Amino acid sequence: MRTDYDNKLMSFYKVLLERFGPQDWWPGDGPFEVMVGAVLTQNTNWANVEKAIKNLKDADMLCPEKIDRLSQQELAPLIRPAGYSNIKSRRLKNLVRWFCRDYDGSVDELAGLATDRLREELLSINGVGPETADSIILYALERPTFVVDTYTYRILLRHSCIDPESDYEQTKEYCQMNLPDDVVLYNELHALIVRLGKNYCRPKPRCSGCPLERFEHSIEL
DNA sequence: GACCAGGCACATC
DNA sequence: GATGTGCATGGT
Numbered sequence: 001m002r003t004d005y006d007n008k009l010m011s012f013y014k015v016l017l018e019r020f021g022p023q024d025w026w027p028g029d030g031p032f033e034v035m036v037g038a039v040l041t042q043n044t045n046w047a048n049v050e051k052a053i054k055n056l057k058d059a060d061m062l063c064p065e066k067i068d069r070l071s072q073q074e075l076a077p078l079i080r081p082a083g084y085s086n087i088k089s090r091r092l093k094n095l096v097r098w099f100c101r102d103y104d105g106s107v108d109e110l111a112g113l114a115t116d117r118l119r120e121e122l123l124s125i126n127g128v129g130p131e132t133a134d135s136i137i138l139y140a141l142e143r144p145t146f147v148v149d150t151y152t153y154r155i156l157l158r159h160s161c162i163d164p165e166s167d168y169e170q171t172k173e174y175c176q177m178n179l180p181d182d183v184v185l186y187n188e189l190h191a192l193i194v195r196l197g198k199n200y201c202r203p204k205p206r207c208s209g210c211p212l213e214r215f216e217h218s219i220e221l
Numbered sequence: 222g223a224c225c226a227g228g229c230a231c232a233t234c
Numbered sequence: 235g236a237t238g239t240g241c242a243t244g245g246t
Contacts, residue, residue, distance in 0.1 A: 037227095041228090043229080043241090043242095044243080044244095045225080048243060048245085049227085080243075081244075083226090084243080087240090129230085131229090149227050152227095194227050197227080203224085224246085225245090226243100230239105232239080232240100233239100234238100
């Protein structure tokens with residue numbers, strides 16, 4: 001069992017934790033809400049997702065069986081603030097259908113599944129890609145799988161940790177190779193990266209004051 | 222008004 | 235297989 005993780009990614013983690021403190025993710029309440037949020041936040045600001053989740057709660061619809069019974073046409077207006085409501089209502093229903101039909105809408109029923117198998121099943125659902133699947137596995141089911149998002153990719157690229165042609169799986173592999181296999185660490189680091197990204201890692205970088213500035217080298221921003 | 226957000230599937234070449 | 239495009243609301 002390795003314990004000697006002393007590398008750039010661990011340094012990032014320490015610096016970010018020092019700067020921003022624990023992020024206490026996932027924001028929200030319970031595994032099913034995490035699953036819903038994971039779909040709704042696709043390419044979408046979290047503040048908008050919260051509005052959509054509030055709509056679901058106010059309508060007393062935030063449970064697997066109820067969403068499974070709603071038509072896509074009924075679900076779409078409830079999640080409208082999160083954007084792409086026609087697409088996301090379909091995606092959310094696909095995920096919930098799988099969860100209800102195959103696992104009785106119960107997180108406990110997923111416990112017997114090996115993580116690799118679980119990930120395969122999630123990825124087989126139309127509308128669930130690698131980031132959504134990994135978010136569900138890490139934040140809803142609390143299993144150690146690293147979540148790569150746009151910010152992670154940008155940050156690792158700008159710090160020369162990965163190649164520009166690295167895809168999702170390769171980037172994830174880089175992270176997992178350089179970190180201990182630890183749910184709490186994966187949880188916190190991904191959340192910290194998002195926290196950093198929101199302020200300092202836009203497509204057109206405005207990096208002044210970035211806590212990772214001193215690690216910059218070799219890539220022109 | 223332009224830019225951006227915690228992606229993904231699908232069409233087209 | 236890689237590249238481009240549609241999907242949509244709301245904040246800065």
